[in-house]
Amino acid sequence: MFELDVRSRKPIYEQLVEKLKQLIINDVLKEDEKLPSVRDLAQQLTINPNTIQKAYRELESQGYIYSVKGKGSFVNPVQPTKNTEELKKVREELKKLFAEAIYLGMTSEEIQALLHEVQGGEQDD
Amino acid sequence: MFELDVRSRKPIYEQLVEKLKQLIINDVLKEDEKLPSVRDLAQQLTINPNTIQKAYRELESQGYIYSVKGKGSFVNPVQPTKNTEELKKVREELKKLFAEAIYLGMTSEEIQALLHEVQGGEQDD
Amino acid sequence: MFELDVRSRKPIYEQLVEKLKQLIINDVLKEDEKLPSVRDLAQQLTINPNTIQKAYRELESQGYIYSVKGKGSFVNPVQPTKNTEELKKVREELKKLFAEAIYLGMTSEEIQALLHEVQGGEQDD
Amino acid sequence: MFELDVRSRKPIYEQLVEKLKQLIINDVLKEDEKLPSVRDLAQQLTINPNTIQKAYRELESQGYIYSVKGKGSFVNPVQPTKNTEELKKVREELKKLFAEAIYLGMTSEEIQALLHEVQGGEQDD
DNA sequence: GTGGTCTAGACCACT
DNA sequence: GTGGTCTAGACCACC
Structure with a gap:
């Protein structure tokens, strides 16, 4: 597992x-x-x-x-209200990672492809 | 600083x-x-x-x-060759964060907006 | 020890x-x-x-x-993939040492003998 | 230079x-x-x-x-007598490097090829 | 003055 | 008890 x-x-x-x-x-x-x-x-x-x-x-x-x-x-069921704090953290993290990915040579297309890959999997489950 | x-x-x-x-x-x-x-x-x-x-x-x-x-x-100047290992890590991290962001309610549009925001800043420098 | x-x-x-x-x-x-x-x-x-x-x-x-x-x-078990960088260094080192050994009078036969000696020990273990 | x-x-x-x-x-x-x-x-x-x-x-x-x-x-002209000490060091170094090279996956053929490469250059000069 | 090494000793996190 | 972090303070090598 x-x-x-x-x-x-x-x-x-x-x-x-x-x-x-x-x-x-x-x-x-x-x-x-x-x-x-x-x-x-x-x-x-x-x-x-x-x-x-x-x-x-x-x-x-x-x-x-x-x-x-x-x-x-x-x-737990999702509690959208309670998660504003965490959302903020995730946003910050994403920004950092985006900058790093770009620095290391990834194009925004590659990054978006990754996003859609994850999103697709999400819906399939 | x-x-x-x-x-x-x-x-x-x-x-x-x-x-x-x-x-x-x-x-x-x-x-x-x-x-x-x-x-x-x-x-x-x-x-x-x-x-x-x-x-x-x-x-x-x-x-x-x-x-x-x-x-x-x-x-150091960027060394695109040496960073394959690190790129792999960044890719993994991105996937996890994307899943978490979606779970917390972000739409892929919001995420992409964030990406472009970072990218814009990058080019301005 | x-x-x-x-x-x-x-x-x-x-x-x-x-x-x-x-x-x-x-x-x-x-x-x-x-x-x-x-x-x-x-x-x-x-x-x-x-x-x-x-x-x-x-x-x-x-x-x-x-x-x-x-x-x-x-x-750690050996990770052949991760060691490309180190291999490069070892190759450079070997080249330098070969040149120095020859300069000091070693023949290539002597050097190869040394190599086989090491290799033999390796396989015996 | x-x-x-x-x-x-x-x-x-x-x-x-x-x-x-x-x-x-x-x-x-x-x-x-x-x-x-x-x-x-x-x-x-x-x-x-x-x-x-x-x-x-x-x-x-x-x-x-x-x-x-x-x-x-x-x-200085080469002084074969004076260099026994250094030769010993070089031999030790070679042994270590051979072991490391083999550990990292080089074959003895590759190593010998490297040796001959150096030796060839030596004679050409 | 710069980074690099080393010691002695304290405290924390993980299992 | 294990590795990991941090401090204070000393000394060395390089430029």
Whole structure:
């Protein structure tokens, strides 16, 4: 299900957060769907349950999931209002990346192609 | 000149690397222009010189600047050949960000507008 | 395990990088094998841990090892794609050394003998 | 005549030593031929005369040239006896480089081709 | 004066 | 306990 890279400089829990975000964003994990339990996922990925829990906590605080005591963790519906802060960050990040991509030689056509590629995948799911 | 957040989770030297990259990419620091000396910048930012040096070294190994003992550190001309590795990373990053931006409600029109905004600034310099 | 020359003009961390490279190249340290911890090696060699870390970091950025926070540093499998830059350097170095060896009186037979000697050892492991 | 790389991490005087060695090795500078004067070379290369002098001193101590007060510096005839020490170093260096080249994927055929290339150039000069 | 190396020692993040 | 970051302060090599 996941491919975690122990070699990466990025901490494992951050990788997990990112992967799960991707799954939610790409609608693989639908609204109110239950995430795998901490213990199950830990066993599946052969990593420490604490690490999983840390990832879930992070996702919760970012508003992507919610936890119900004794039942598990579930995907949050999108809350457009709450995300203005995050949108601002994403905009800033995009600007930086665009500048860097152009500096490294990418044309705006290539960048747009990439965008449409992602967008196409989005709709297909 | 810079605004560093000492409290941030991101290491100071990485923040520095990013800021300096921005300056180079946006042509504020031109080719072969001298960067502030390690000691000067350290004093200016009230940061340890070693930290500055770490940032400079990182920028050097990424090909953005070069350092000459006894003379200083200077901006490198772009080397399109050497940056294939970095381009790959940027492409991956862009894909992730696009997905996230769309998830948060941005339309592809908005994203493209942002791209053109950056590109415009680029050409004006 | 290592013999470092603290008096040498070559920085300690560079000596370390070289020695460790040798061990990896000669398969003394196998793929994914754990390197000694920064602190352990520092104590063993009576050298400051920062110096060891600098060496490890250099090896990491050259693609020979990878480091995982909280776990340790490990030998990387060879990545033939990523090393084009380094190969170029090695080729240049070889050319220079060949010229010097010939100047000092070595015949090309002697040089080839040396090559086969090394190659033999390589295959025996 | 020379191409010095100020960008290089290698000190300029070392680059000079290497270049001059090459010229001697490749017989561009013949036995007892006069080297350019320190001041001339300094002006030609637009670098500090002290740097040139340091390079000449180094070459002298390595036995490649000799200096005559008031007359200049001259190329030394090869002294096979004196070079056993250096030969030993070169042999060690070659072994290391061979191992590294093989590790990075070069075949012994490629290496030998490189050798013959250098050797050919040697005889042509 | 410039970058580069090294030490000693503190503190943090991850597992 | 692991690697990673940062500081303070010393000394060296190069130009």
